[in-house]
Amino acid sequence: MNTTLNSAVIERLVEDGFLSSGQVTALQISQPALRSGKLKSLLATGVVPEQAFASTVSLVQGIGLLHAGQFPVKAVPGTEGLANFLVEHEALPVDRLGNQLRVAMTDPCDGFIVKVLQNKLGCEVEPRIAVRSEILSALDRLYQTGENAQPSQHDALISDDLPKDLENDSALVRDLHRLIQRAVILGASD
Numbered sequence: 001m002n003t004t005l006n007s008a009v010i011e012r013l014v015e016d017g018f019l020s021s022g023q024v025t026a027l028q029i030s031q032p033a034l035r036s037g038k039l040k041s042l043l044a045t046g047v048v049p050e051q052a053f054a055s056t057v058s059l060v061q062g063i064g065l066l067h068a069g070q071f072p073v074k075a076v077p078g079t080e081g082l083a084n085f086l087v088e089h090e091a092l093p094v095d096r097l098g099n100q101l102r103v104a105m106t107d108p109c110d111g112f113i114v115k116v117l118q119n120k121l122g123c124e125v126e127p128r129i130a131v132r133s134e135i136l137s138a139l140d141r142l143y144q145t146g147e148n149a150q151p152s153q154h155d156a157l158i159s160d161d162l163p164k165d166l167e168n169d170s171a172l173v174r175d176l177h178r179l180i181q182r183a184v185i186l187g188a189s190d
Contacts, residue, residue: 009061066129087143102128108129
């Protein structure tokens with residue numbers, strides 16, 4: 001993770017009017033993940049719009065920007081078993097050509113994600129950036145997470161016993177669990 005490049009992204013967001021110097025200082029105090037160089041923690045605060053964040057990171061760090069129209073219609077073969085990891089780390093495999101896997105990520109400079117994918121899939125990873133909500137939507141669609149999740153065998157066994165108004169709670173619980181996981185990753189408190 002290159003803190004010089006991360007600083008350049010933050011400076012550019014200030015120059016473009018998406019952040020003020022005061023906001024940067026406050027965020028560095030309140031967001032331990034930002035202090036440690038995790039740029040995507042800026043998105044968790046809601047201060048910086050997703051599109052502005054993705055465009056700025058792409059421009060400053062020289063990383064290709066992907067759009068939802070470039071995402072696959074089916075999961076990249078061999079990545080199905082990594083669904084939980086991909087959702088947790090907001091990384092979407094886009095395509096694999098030979099030994100190269102292009103991955104749309106919220107934070108393409110997160111070397112941990114790249115290393116894990118390289119080790120698990122045995123290929124080189126080309127990180128790209130994309131708008132966070134587009135990545136999450138595609139992950140839900142392709143890897144059956146969130147509201148689109150297929151019921152597990154356990155869910156199927158107990159669904160007949162549940163009142164109809166509770167059937168949608170499982171999607172809510174999954175979304176809440178994902179939100180809590182993100183809060184923990186970002187170092188949120190209370």
